[in-house]
Amino acid sequence: MKPFHVQRNVIALVWGSLLLVGTDHAFGQDALDRLKPDYLQRMREARERFALQRQAVANEGSISQDSYRSVRANLHVHSELSHDSRGKIEDIVAAAKRAGTEVLMFTEHPSKEKDFYLDGNQGIRDEVLLIPGAEMKGMLVFPTLSLRPYESSEPIDLARLVRTRGGHVFLSHLEERMDWEIPGLSGVEIYNTHADFKKQKRMVEAMKNPLWLVKLGELVKEYPQEVFSALQSYPDDYLKRWDELNQIAPHCGVAANDAHQNVGVRIRLKDADSVSVEDPIGEVLLTLPKLLAAPVIKIPSDAMPGNLLFSLQLDPYECSLRHAGTHLLVKEFSREGVWDALENRRAFVAFDWLADAKGFNAWVVDASDLIGPAVHSIGSRVRWSDDLHWVAHAPLNCDWRLLRNGSVVVETKGSEFKERLIEPGIYRIEAWLTVGEEKLPWILSNPIFVQEGDDGG
Numbered sequence: 541m542k543p544f545h546v547q548r549n550v551i552a553l554v555w556g557s558l559l560l561v562g563t564d565h566a567f568g569q570d571a572l573d574r575l576k577p578d579y580l581q582r583m584r585e586a587r588e589r590f591a592l593q594r595q596a597v598a599n600e601g602s603i604s605q606d607s608y609r610s611v612r613a614n615l616h617v618h619s620e621l622s623h624d625s626r627g628k629i630e631d632i633v634a635a636a637k638r639a640g641t642e643v644l645m646f647t648e649h650p651s652k653e654k655d656f657y658l659d660g661n662q663g664i665r666d667e668v669l670l671i672p673g674a675e676m677k678g679m680l681v682f683p684t685l686s687l688r689p690y691e692s693s694e695p696i697d698l699a700r701l702v703r704t705r706g707g708h709v710f711l712s713h714l715e716e717r718m719d720w721e722i723p724g725l726s727g728v729e730i731y732n733t734h735a736d737f738k739k740q741k742r743m744v745e746a747m748k749n750p751l752w753l754v755k756l757g758e759l760v761k762e763y764p765q766e767v768f769s770a771l772q773s774y775p776d777d778y779l780k781r782w783d784e785l786n787q788i789a790p791h792c793g794v795a796a797n798d799a800h801q802n803v804g805v806r807i808r809l810k811d812a813d814s815v816s817v818e819d820p821i822g823e824v825l826l827t828l829p830k831l832l833a834a835p836v837i838k839i840p841s842d843a844m845p846g847n848l849l850f851s852l853q854l855d856p857y858e859c860s861l862r863h864a865g866t867h868l869l870v871k872e873f874s875r876e877g878v879w880d881a882l883e884n885r886r887a888f889v890a891f892d893w894l895a896d897a898k899g900f901n902a903w904v905v906d907a908s909d910l911i912g913p914a915v916h917s918i919g920s921r922v923r924w925s926d927d928l929h930w931v932a933h934a935p936l937n938c939d940w941r942l943l944r945n946g947s948v949v950v951e952t953k954g955s956e957f958k959e960r961l962i963e964p965g966i967y968r969i970e971a972w973l974t975v976g977e978e979k980l981p982w983i984l985s986n987p988i989f990v991q992e993g994d995d996g997g
C-alpha cells in the first residue's frame with residue numbers, strides 16, 4: 541500500500557461528505573443538486589406524464605410534394621474499435637433499439653490495428669442502420685473510402701478530401717475549437733453530452749471519490765436515465781457559435797452522444813487489507829484500505845482476492861443513446877436517405893429522454909406563390925416574399941422560441957406554432973418543456989434560411 545493512496549482518499553472522503561451535505565447552491569442547472577431522490581422522482585413522473593400526453597401530429601412527414609419519413613439517429617458513438625470503449629456491437633444495437641434509435645453513426649478513434657472504415661460497423665443489423673466513421677482531427681468524419689493514407693493530414697485538407705468524395709464531416713467538441721472555420725463542412729455538433737458533463741464541475745469533482753460513487757449507485761439502480769440526464773443544460777455556447785457559422789454558410793446541426801459506456805467504478809478485493817478501484821475499462825485507478833471501503837460496500841467474509849465487490853456503470857449505452865438524438869427527415873430508410881437528409885439539413889436535435897420528439901416538424905409556407913402555397917422543409921433556403929409563414933407542430937404542448945440570426949423574436953405556447961415572418965433572416969425554432977419550476981430544452985431545429993433574392997435548394 542502506497543501512503544499516497546491513503547492520503548488522497550482520506551481527503552476525497554472528507555471532500556465527498558462535504559459535497560453530499562453542503563448543497564446550499566441555487567437550484568437550477570447544477571447536476572449535483574439534481575442527484576437527489578425527490579428531484580429524480582419528479583423527473584420520472586414528468587417523463588411518464590409526457591408519454592401519456594403525447595398526441596400524434598397530423599402533418600408528420602408529409603409537408604410538401606415530397607413526403608419524408610422521420611428516423612432517429614445517434615452520432616458520435618464509440619464501440620470496442622475505440623481504445624476507450626469495450627462496447628460490443630450486439631449490445632450497442634440492442635441498446636439503440638430500446639432507446640428508439642434507428643441509425644447509429646459510429647465515430648471510432650483511429651487505431652493501428654483496425655481500419656475504422658473498412659473494419660467498422662456497417663449495413664443493417666437487427667433493423668438498425670450502422671454507418672462507420674471516426675472522431676479525428678477535432679471532427680466527426682463519415683468517409684466513403686478508407687482514410688488510412690490520409691491520417692496525418694491537416695483538418696482542413698482531410699475535411700476537403702472527405703467532402704469532395706461524397707462523405708460527411710461535422711466539427712466536434714466546439715468548446716475546444718470555437719474559432720475554427722473550415723470551408724465546406726456538412727455541419728457542427730450543436731450539443732455534446734461530454735461537453736455538457738465537463739460543465740458540471742461540482743459533479744466531476746464528486747465523481748473522483750469512489751465512495752461517493754458507491755452511494756450514487758443506489759440512485760442509479762432506481763433512476764438510471766434520470767441520473768444520466770441530470771447533466772443536461774442548454775448548450776448556449778454551442779448554439780451561439782452555430783448561429784455565427786450559419787451566417788457564413790449553412791451548417792447542419794447535430795447532437796453528439798459521445799457514447800462510450802466507460803464512466804463508472806468497479807471495486808475488487810485486492811488482498812487481505814485492501815481493495816482496488818477500477819474504471820469500467822478495467823484500468824486500476826487507486827487502491828484503498830479495506831477499512832475505508834467496508835462501511836460503504838459489502839465485503840463478504842469469504843471474498844477472495846480478485847473478486848468483484850461492487851460495480852456501477854453511469855453511462856450505459858441505452859441511457860446515453862436515449863438522452864439526445866438527431867432526427868432526420870429522410871426520403872428512404874437507407875444510407876443514401878441519411879446522407880441526403882444531412883446534406884440538406886432536414887434534421888432536428890431532441891432530448892428524447894424527456895419525451896419522444898418523433899412527429900415534430902417545422903416548415904415555411906410561402907402563400908404568395910401563384911400556383912399554390914409552396915412548402916419549404918427545415919434546412920431549406922427560401923427566397924424572401926412578404927407572405928412567408930413559419931409553422932411548427934409538436935406531439936406535446938410546449939414553449940416555443942423562434943429565433944432570427946440567434947436572437948429570440950417570438951415566444952408562444954401550445955402544440956402548434958404559426959407566425960408570419962416580417963423580414964429575411966436565418967430562422968430556427970426551439971421547443972421547451974416545463975417540469976415543476978424548471979424549463980428544459982427539448983427540441984432544437986435546424987434553420988430555414990430566408991434570404992433576399994436567394995432561392996437555392
Ligand SMILES: [Zn+2]
Nearest residue numbers: 616618675798
Ligand atoms: Zn468521442
